[in-house]
Amino acid sequence: MTARRVHTWVALVTLIIGLPGVANAYIHLAIDRPSGPVAIRWTAPRVRWYANTTAVPGVTAAQFQSEVAQAFTTWETVPTASIAFEFAGFTSAIPFDDDDLSVFGFQSEPEMDRVLGATTFIVDTITGNIIESDVFFNSIFAWSTSVTGDPARFDLRSVATHEIGHFLGLGHSAIGETEMRPEGGRRVLGSGAVMFPISLGRGAVADRTLQPDDIAGVSDLYPDGDFRSETGVISGRVRMNGAGVNGAHVVAFNPQSGALIGTFSARDGTFRIGGLTPGPHGIRVEPLDDADVDSFLDPPGVNVNFQVTFHPRLIVAPVGGANASFDVAVQPK
Numbered sequence: 001m002t003a004r005r006v007h008t009w010v011a012l013v014t015l016i017i018g019l020p021g022v023a024n025a026y027i028h029l030a031i032d033r034p035s036g037p038v039a040i041r042w043t044a045p046r047v048r049w050y051a052n053t054t055a056v057p058g059v060t061a062a063q064f065q066s067e068v069a070q071a072f073t074t075w076e077t078v079p080t081a082s083i084a085f086e087f088a089g090f091t092s093a094i095p096f097d098d099d100d101l102s103v104f105g106f107q108s109e110p111e112m113d114r115v116l117g118a119t120t121f122i123v124d125t126i127t128g129n130i131i132e133s134d135v136f137f138n139s140i141f142a143w144s145t146s147v148t149g150d151p152a153r154f155d156l157r158s159v160a161t162h163e164i165g166h167f168l169g170l171g172h173s174a175i176g177e178t179e180m181r182p183e184g185g186r187r188v189l190g191s192g193a194v195m196f197p198i199s200l201g202r203g204a205v206a207d208r209t210l211q212p213d214d215i216a217g218v219s220d221l222y223p224d225g226d227f228r229s230e231t232g233v234i235s236g237r238v239r240m241n242g243a244g245v246n247g248a249h250v251v252a253f254n255p256q257s258g259a260l261i262g263t264f265s266a267r268d269g270t271f272r273i274g275g276l277t278p279g280p281h282g283i284r285v286e287p288l289d290d291a292d293v294d295s296f297l298d299p300p301g302v303n304v305n306f307q308v309t310f311h312p313r314l315i316v317a318p319v320g321g322a323n324a325s326f327d328v329a330v331q332p333k
């Protein structure tokens, strides 16, 4: 059997989700194999990336390269993850070319008028190895590199940090709250992850900084030496009337630190949340209702018809291992 190269892509949107679908995601982007999902990831210890030379009003090519490089550094310096990047140079190659070069750059995509940026992949569908990943930033929007943010523009480094999460193989996090806007779309009330799929909006620079959910995600995919032995896993199953619930958002809350780390249940309702600080956690299970389901998961079979549920007891994440699996019972809406 030969490895097939396939394209898949994910996007960060301004206000509303309405996009060609994403890959199957749990926390990680994954390929659906008959034997189960295979997470996609880089295997090279040092990933090389290129910057396209296109400038836009307010951002020179040199500023673009510098902001993307700083966003890479943000991920590279996570102490519990082990992945490194190398700027390989400027190029006239554009994102989305199949050329084995991982290129970051501006492109004008007027028909994608809610999409700030997107990440594409070419992956080996047998192993899940990422062969190439390109990231484009939509130049129909106004961009800023201001340290404090420009209220009329989107912060380049924040969006780059989100897209590099995808570039690494992370899917969208559902840790965030939104409300419907009367004029359409959604407004983000609060987000607990850079990988939340809806932008915080113009002027916001908060997504330059990773949150616990982002850090757990990258560390689980590229664990550094002691990560697995020093953190804990909580695993269990979401059930309604005895049957497993597919696509439930499960969040572990650490009452000491306030950290929120989430995942989605698999088709049989099982879930596994890794990278937890050992100790007791509250468990909340909720349907995916802060954006269209397909911004997180492959929609078929995802169950959103149950009530938000707080598990009645705290669950302890043991040091270097997993708890005894438990059931979270949810009620129909």
Ligand SMILES: [Zn+2]
Pocket (backbone or CB within 6 Å): 010, 011, 012, 013, 162, 166, 172, 195, 196, 197
């Ligand atoms: Zn995204």
